[in-house]
Amino acid sequence: MLTIEWKVFIANRRFLFLSLAPLLLAIIAAFSYYAAASVGLTYVTGYTFLIATANLYSLLFLPFLGVAMGNYLILAEFNWRTMRRPFIEHISRRRFILSKAAIAAIALLLLMAPYFLACMILAGALFGFGQILIEDQTFSTAGGLIRATGAYLWGGFILYIFVILGQILLLRVRNSTVAILGSLLPFYIFVAFGKQLPLPPIRAIFQLSEGILLSSAFDRSLAQAIFSALMAWGVIILTLLFLQIHLFNRQDITPS
Structure with missing residues (x-):
C-alpha cells in the first residue's frame, strides 16, 4: 500500500x-x-543563520505545507473517485487510513530535509562555522549542528500531531479549508503557550527543542526530557490514530 x-x-x-x-x-x-552583515548592520554566524532560517520556515511555511499535504492525500481520493478502489482489492479500512498517516509522515520529512540541508550549506559557505557560543556555553561545530538538527527534527514531530489532526478534521467535515485552519490554529496556540500550560506532558513536548539547543551535554537530565517528550508524543499520536481509524471505519466513503 505504501508503495x-x-x-x-x-x-x-x-x-x-x-x-x-x-x-x-x-x-x-x-x-x-x-x-546586512557585509555593511555592518548585524553580526551573523553560520549557527545563528541556521537557527533563524530554520525557525522562519518551521513557523511560517512548513505548517501550512505539511497540513495541506496531509489533507490532499485523503481529499484527492474523493476528488478522483478512487476512495473505494482499495477495498475492492480487499485492503482493510484500517490499513488504508494508516497508510495515509504513514505517507504523510514521509512527505513531511521530505518537505523538511532539503530546506534544512540547503540552509546548512549556505550557512557554512557564507558565514562559516566555528566554536558556537550560546548564553554562557561554548559548543564545537559538530555539537552545535547536532543540536540544531535535533531541535529542527523535533519540531517536525510536533507538527505531525497537527497533520494527523488535519486529516481527522477532513474526514469529519470534508472541507479542506476548514480542516487546515482547524489544525493550524491550535498548532500556533500550542507553539505560543505550550511551555506555560499546567500540563506536564504537554510542557515536556514543547520544551524539548529549547532543551536540546541549550543542553551542555547529553546527560541524564536531557535523556529524561527526551524520554518524557517521546512518551507524551506517542500517547497523543496513538490516540489520534485510533480516533482516525474509528472515524474512517464509520464513514460513508462514496463520493459526495
Missing part, C-alpha cells in the same frame, strides 16, 4: 517542486543576511 501511495503522491514533479520551492526562501534569506 502505491509513494508512486501516486510523492514520486512526481508536483511534489518535487513543492519540496524544492522553499530553497528559494533559503537563498533569499542567506543573501539578505550576508548583505
Whole structure:
C-alpha cells in the first residue's frame, strides 16, 4: 500500500517542486543576511543563520505545507473517485487510513530535509562555522549542528500531531479549508503557550527543542526530557490514530 501511495503522491514533479520551492526562501534569506552583515548592520554566524532560517520556515511555511499535504492525500481520493478502489482489492479500512498517516509522515520529512540541508550549506559557505557560543556555553561545530538538527527534527514531530489532526478534521467535515485552519490554529496556540500550560506532558513536548539547543551535554537530565517528550508524543499520536481509524471505519466513503 505504501508503495502505491509513494508512486501516486510523492514520486512526481508536483511534489518535487513543492519540496524544492522553499530553497528559494533559503537563498533569499542567506543573501539578505550576508548583505546586512557585509555593511555592518548585524553580526551573523553560520549557527545563528541556521537557527533563524530554520525557525522562519518551521513557523511560517512548513505548517501550512505539511497540513495541506496531509489533507490532499485523503481529499484527492474523493476528488478522483478512487476512495473505494482499495477495498475492492480487499485492503482493510484500517490499513488504508494508516497508510495515509504513514505517507504523510514521509512527505513531511521530505518537505523538511532539503530546506534544512540547503540552509546548512549556505550557512557554512557564507558565514562559516566555528566554536558556537550560546548564553554562557561554548559548543564545537559538530555539537552545535547536532543540536540544531535535533531541535529542527523535533519540531517536525510536533507538527505531525497537527497533520494527523488535519486529516481527522477532513474526514469529519470534508472541507479542506476548514480542516487546515482547524489544525493550524491550535498548532500556533500550542507553539505560543505550550511551555506555560499546567500540563506536564504537554510542557515536556514543547520544551524539548529549547532543551536540546541549550543542553551542555547529553546527560541524564536531557535523556529524561527526551524520554518524557517521546512518551507524551506517542500517547497523543496513538490516540489520534485510533480516533482516525474509528472515524474512517464509520464513514460513508462514496463520493459526495
